[in-house]
Structure formats: C-alpha cells, structure tokens
Amino acid sequence: MYIFASLTGHELFILTAMSYDRYVAICNPDRYVAICNPLRYLMIMNSRVCSLLAISCWFMGFIQVLPAIVIFSGFSCYTSNEINHFFCDMIPLIKIICDDTSVLDIVFLFQGMFVIVLPPFLFTSISYIFIISTIMRIPSNTGKRKAFFTCSSHLTVVILLYTTLVSQYLTPTSLGTLNAKKIISLFNTAAVPLLNPLIYSLKNKDVKIAVRRMLGFYKIIG
Template sequence: MSGDKSVSFTNCMSQMYIFSSLTCNELLILTAMSYDRYVAICNPLHYHMIMNNGICLALAASCWALGFMEVVPHMLAISRFSCYKSNEINHYFCDILPIMKLSCSDTTLLRMIIFIEGLLLVSFTPFLLTFISYVFIIATILRIRSSSGRRKAFYTCSSHLTVVIILYLSLVCQYLRPSSTDTLDSNKVFSLFNTAAVPVLNPFIYSLKNKDVKTAARKQLKSLMT
C-alpha cells in the first residue's frame, strides 16, 4: 500500500515461515476434518462420544503444533545460504522456491528436506489420510438404500470435499509441475490463486450449506431481478 517493495532479510524469513506454517496447518486441519466427516457418516450414533471436546481440542492443538514445527528444518537450511544472485525476488512475497532459485549456495540439503518432509510428510500423508477417510465415507454412502439418505450423507461432507480438491489441485499446480514448465512467472500465478482465490472461496463454499445464508441469497437475487 505504501509503494515500498523492499523487505529486510529477517522479515522475509519471518514471512516465509508464517506462510509455510499456515499452509501446513491448513492441510492438517483439513485432514482432521476428514476424520470428523468419517465419524459423522460411518459412526453417526457414536459421533458425540468419539468427537468429544477433548478429542477436538487435541486434534486442533496437534495440527497447529505440527504445522509450525514441520517448517523449522526448511528455515534452518535456508538460513545457511550465504550467497544470492540478486537482492530482487521475482515474486510478490517471500516463498521457499523463489528464494531457493535465487541462491547460488548449494541447495541439495533444502531440496532433500522439501522432498522428504515437505512432500511426503506435509502433503502426501495428509492427502493419504484424507483419501482413506473418503474411501470409507463413499463406501458407507453407497450402502445407504434410499436416495434421500445418500444425498443427505453426501451433502454432509460436500463442502469439505470441495475445499480439499481445490486446495490440493492448486498446490500440485504450484509445487509439483514438470521442471520444463516450472517458471517463476507461472509460479506467481498459481501462488496468487492459492493465497488469494482459495481463501476467498472457502467462506462461500462452507456458508452455502447454511439455510439462512441461502435464504438471504435468494432474497437478494430476487430483489436484484425486480
């Protein structure tokens, strides 16, 4: 807003840590939510006993703690960089990949950490757990005899599933593209979608299940049409 595009190295590292941690937190929280949907659909009679306040608090605290801890090795590896090709980042915020490409230091350790911890632990494990939850959820829904029952069960997890699909698709496009198409300019486009479009869409996706919101939306559309 001020027009000043400069940022200190400390602030850049802080921004990178916070952004990466919150991304990890979001993936872990969505994984916990998939377990919640699994319990709600596959064990509805025991839902309140299984997903009690203590379990919900433990899941939320674990997601936040792990999210902020998992990024620490990335930051330690980046802090060891002693040489950069330029002091200008071809990005609109401090992200790991642009900083890594800008460095002329050895990035082997950071690439290894990104692959082992970033892809396998932060991305693949939450995705696998979410996928397994939805395998059981879909299997349970298909066993419901009435079409209204199946529709109601699917409606229960539709918002969460939509958010999961959008987020993982954006992350795949941003971080797992072939090297031949992996340019900083294209990375900025996917980063913008991931950091701006996805958070804006989330409230609309979740609130569309709310009857009051849908009623208000219909009234607003009718007033605009008349």
C-alpha cells in the same frame, strides 16, 4: 516465510482432522442420517479429542517447516535483493540463491512424501473411501444426496488446496515458469481463502435464500 509455510501446513493437518470428523459425524442431525458411527459420535469426538487434534495440528504445522528454514538461513549469497513475487516465498527465493539448492529439492520432496502432503492426503482419502462406501449403502436417494452434500464443502476445499500446493511446491524448480507459479500462489493465498466462507456456508438455508435474493435483485437491475 516461516509463518506462512507453517500456517499452510497447519491448514492441511486441520483438513485431515476434519475428514476424520466427517467420518464419525452425523450427516443430517434432523433425520439422523449418519456416516459410519452416528451413535458413538459424541463419545468419540469429545472435547478432549478435539483439543488434542487441534493442538497436534498446530504443533505439526510449526515443526514441519523448520528443516527448510534452517537450510535457507545458511545461504548468504544472492543474485539480487529483490524477489519476483508478492511475498517472501520459498520457490522465488531459491531462484536468486547463488549456491547449489539441490538439497532443498530433496527436503521438499521428503516433506511432501512423508510429512505434509502425502500422509494427510492418504488419511483424508481413506476417510472418504469409508464415507462413500457407507453413503452408497443408504437406501433412499434423498439420504444419499444429503450425505454427499454434507461432505461436499470439505471435499471441495481439499481438492482446491491440494491441487494448488502440488502445482506450486511439489514440481521440480526446472519445470514451469516462476510467473506461472506466482499465479498459482495468488490463487492459493487469495482466491481459495475467499472461496472458503462461500463454500462452507452454502449449506446454510439462510445463506442460500440471501444468495437467491441477491441474484434476483441483480437480475431486476440488469
């Protein structure tokens, strides 16, 4: 449970760092259509900064979940030794704890508001506000489409991940059935990771050509 929660937090922090990279990155290297600071990109996003961002994301990911894990380790009374879930997750574990778990609701709310959800979401949103405002100033429609297309993969993953995590963890335990949250958890742990390679690789021309060929093959077979 600790490893899963840590890696989930790490993914949120990595997506936040990626939004900053999108802010300073070149949208289209061929035409040098840029977002915000194109000429300073290599100076800003140098190897030292990238290393610090990566290390910080890993460190924050493994630290942020420790308070909840410590509280969980203090419980010893459970109504069952079976969890109604396909892995040991926090919400279904809370359901079988005999003691009062309201402190965990407070911890989850605090972490969501001040550590793992709201701060990364705000930083990502601020980055995209500047990105969109810059894109809208691009004179050509072709440049705007290419710039939006460059950011679309990251933005799609952000929306999918935040939607599932908020529905799964930041709603009170009294709201929603455990089976419904289990379905959301399945989507978060299985569907989103499966979609990520497809979402990020659709910008690749070779991948798009291969997808068109595959669809044409299935159309002929059908």
